[in-house]
Amino acid sequence: MKYPFLLAAVALVAPAPLLAQALTPAETQKIDTLVAKTLADTGVPSASIAVVRGGRIVFAKAYGKQFEGQTSPADPSLPYQIASVSKQFTATAVQLLADEGKLSLDDSVSKYVPGITDGDKITIRQLLSHTSGLRDYWPQDYSFKAMATPTTPQGIVDRWAKAPLDFQPGTQWQYSNTGYVVAGMIVEKVSGQPLLDFLQARVFRPLGIRAVDQDKAVGRGFPQGYLRHALGPVRVETPAASGWLYAAGELAMSPGDLAKWDVARMNRTLLPPQDWDEQEKAVKLTDGSSTNYGLGVGVGTADGRRVVEHSGEAVGFLTENIVYPDDKAAVVVAVNAWFADAQSRIAKGISSIILRAPKPSAEDAAALDRTRQVYTQLQAGKLDRSLLTEDAAYYFTPATMADYRASLSPLGVPTKIEQVGRTRLRGGFVNRSYRVTYPARALRISTYAEPGANGKIEQFLVSPAE
Numbered sequence: 257m258k259y260p261f262l263l264a265a266v267a268l269v270a271p272a273p274l275l276a277q278a279l280t281p282a283e284t285q286k287i288d289t290l291v292a293k294t295l296a297d298t299g300v301p302s303a304s305i306a307v308v309r310g311g312r313i314v315f316a317k318a319y320g321k322q323f324e325g326q327t328s329p330a331d332p333s334l335p336y337q338i339a340s341v342s343k344q345f346t347a348t349a350v351q352l353l354a355d356e357g358k359l360s361l362d363d364s365v366s367k368y369v370p371g372i373t374d375g376d377k378i379t380i381r382q383l384l385s386h387t388s389g390l391r392d393y394w395p396q397d398y399s400f401k402a403m404a405t406p407t408t409p410q411g412i413v414d415r416w417a418k419a420p421l422d423f424q425p426g427t428q429w430q431y432s433n434t435g436y437v438v439a440g441m442i443v444e445k446v447s448g449q450p451l452l453d454f455l456q457a458r459v460f461r462p463l464g465i466r467a468v469d470q471d472k473a474v475g476r477g478f479p480q481g482y483l484r485h486a487l488g489p490v491r492v493e494t495p496a497a498s499g500w501l502y503a504a505g506e507l508a509m510s511p512g513d514l515a516k517w518d519v520a521r522m523n524r525t526l527l528p529p530q531d532w533d534e535q536e537k538a539v540k541l542t543d544g545s546s547t548n549y550g551l552g553v554g555v556g557t558a559d560g561r562r563v564v565e566h567s568g569e570a571v572g573f574l575t576e577n578i579v580y581p582d583d584k585a586a587v588v589v590a591v592n593a594w595f596a597d598a599q600s601r602i603a604k605g606i607s608s609i610i611l612r613a614p615k616p617s618a619e620d621a622a623a624l625d626r627t628r629q630v631y632t633q634l635q636a637g638k639l640d641r642s643l644l645t646e647d648a649a650y651y652f653t654p655a656t657m658a659d660y661r662a663s664l665s666p667l668g669v670p671t672k673i674e675q676v677g678r679t680r681l682r683g684g685f686v687n688r689s690y691r692v693t694y695p696a697r698a699l700r701i702s703t704y705a706e707p708g709a710n711g712k713i714e715q716f717l718v719s720p721a722e
Contacts, residue, residue: 277309277314278309279309279315283609283610284315287305287315287609288317291303291319291602294601295319295320298593298601299484299490299593299595300320300591300592300593300595300598301591301592301593302320302479302591303318303320303589303590303602304318304319304334304336304510304591305318305319305511305588305589305602306510306511306512306514306515306587307585307588307610308515308518308519308522308579308584308586308587309585310584311519311523311584313515313516316511317332318332318334322334322479322480322592323478323479324480332512333512334477334478334479334510335466335468335508335510336508336511336573336591337470337473337481337505337507337570337571337572337573337575338470338505338507338568338573338575338590339470339501339568339569339573339574340504340568340569341505341566341567341568342501342505342507343436343503343505343566344552344553345517345552346384346436346440346451347439347535347551347553348455348535349443349451349454349455349459350380350384351534351551352458353447355531358446359380359446360380361379361381362379362380362381363379363380364376364379365379365380365442368441368442369413369438369441369442369445371418372390372418373417373418373421374421374425377424378390380439382425382426382435383438383439384435384439385539385551386430386431386547387426387427387429388421388425388432388435389423389425389430390417390422391417391419391422391432391434392430392431393412393433393434394504397569403496403497403500403571404496404497407499409437409440409502410441412437413437413441417434417437417438426541427543429541429549433504434504436502436505437502437504439503440502440503440504443503451502452506459526463517463526464513465513465514466509468507468508469507470501470505470508471498471499471506473508479573479592480493481493481570481573481592481594482593482594483572483594483595484596490593493571493572493594495571496571510590511589512588514590515588518586521564522586535553535564536550536581537550538550552566553565553566554566559677559678561583562580562581562582563578563579564579567600569594573591573592573593574590574593575588575590575591576588576600576602576603577589578603580607580611585607585610585611587607589603589606617679619686619707619708619709620675622709623675623703623705624673624674624675624690626643626713627673627688627690628673629643631664631670631692634657634660634664635664636661636665637657639652643712643713645706645713645714648713648714648716664718667694670693671695672691672692672693673692674690674691675688675689675690681707682704685704685705685714685715686704687703688705689701689702689703691721692718692721698720698722699718699720699721700718700719700720701717702719703717
């Protein structure tokens with residue numbers, strides 16, 4: 257149930273324009289190769305993926321062994337346990353009740369669920385944003401002893417939500433499955449329905465999503481979870497007893513069905529637009545710092561793109577769901593193992609395949625041209641010092657120039673020089689990194705320059721790259 261962030265800091269480049277919809281045969285082949293290699297490298301038995309591009313689902317496919325004795329091809333329609341990706345649906349249920357005036361996100365928890373430590377100081381919003389201070393009942397990445405016995409939401413609350421708070425509400429961010437159990441109890445009390453029944457009626461059926469209680473997504477017709485101890489054999493995992501995931505991660509669905517929800521998110525359908533906006537607004541702590549987490553989703557940017565993301569960990573299953581709202585794109589990956597990093601490796605790889613590199617700004621384009629020019633000059637042992645700041649001119653001594661020429665000149669003309677990563681500010685300069693590609697090796701160039709299209713170079717360092 258842990259939630260590893262994949263989000264990077266805010267970049268200075270703009271998001272790419274909307275992408276063409278269909279995947280090309282070459283892109284499909286790259287995805288097939290990526291998934292096959294990742295499963296082989298990690299030992300994970302199967303992966304099921306869905307890809308959204310141009311605001312619609314353009315690819316859904318499953319790979320490998322989904323359960324013991326499987327003789328038919330992997331089926332992309334089978335529901336995998338998505339665990340903590342479910343949290344955004346619990347948050348949505350709360351928001352829908354708030355829209356109807358039946359509760360407020362700023363209500364205290366004690367108004368609905370008695371007996372919780374400092375429940376009069378904790379708000380529903382803090383439950384949904386992991387800022388409540390309630391102790392997490394499942395920080396482990398394995399099934400602990402109690403999980404062999406069925407439980408109830410109240411059982412979880414009695415053991416963990418009545419313990420001393422880990423911090424005062426709103427002062428820190430700490431992932432808490434316990435907080436979501438309490439939120440689910442509030443939904444059920446206010447709506448008068450089981451949480452899953454409420455979501456079926458208000459979210460899943462309207463979107464055509466088949467969602468299953470993960471406690472019941474076991475046995476014939478469902479993917480089977482697997483484990484691995486260190487580098488030992490891959491073995492069938494024993495599911496946890498019933499009741500342990502509940503509102504913190506109770507759902508099972510296919511990646512294709514989860515992608516339908518992602519499409520609704522990027523198109524702002526089903527829910528009022530303000531609900532989507534509220535989910536995706538990073539909650540701030542009492543000291544004003546950002547949590548990079550909204551209501552049930554992580555938020556931020558990666559390589560200059562706005563990202564809404566969440567992962568999930570169930571007993572024997574891992575899921576990654578990444579949405580690029582401004583690009584109208586999303587990647588969903590579910591695997592039936594809770595070891596290795598296959599789900600994140602595949603998700604990142606598919607993202608790089610389906611998303612075009614952000615269009616460089618005019619300044620980035622000018623800086624790339626200047627970088628190519630300076631690299632060529634250094635290979636020749638000559639340097640136009642009018643391009644350099646005083647500090648850079650000081651750095652490039654005759655001995656330095658001789659080393660650059662002796663080591664770079666024999667490499668000849670590179671196949672490609674391109675910017676990698678984000679453009680960012682530091683120390684009053686603009687920092688950019690570049691990759692220099694040769695048939696048999698690659699180099700890295702790290703630059704700092706004065707702001708502006710014609711800003712002088714403060715740093716130009718060349719080093720080996722992977």
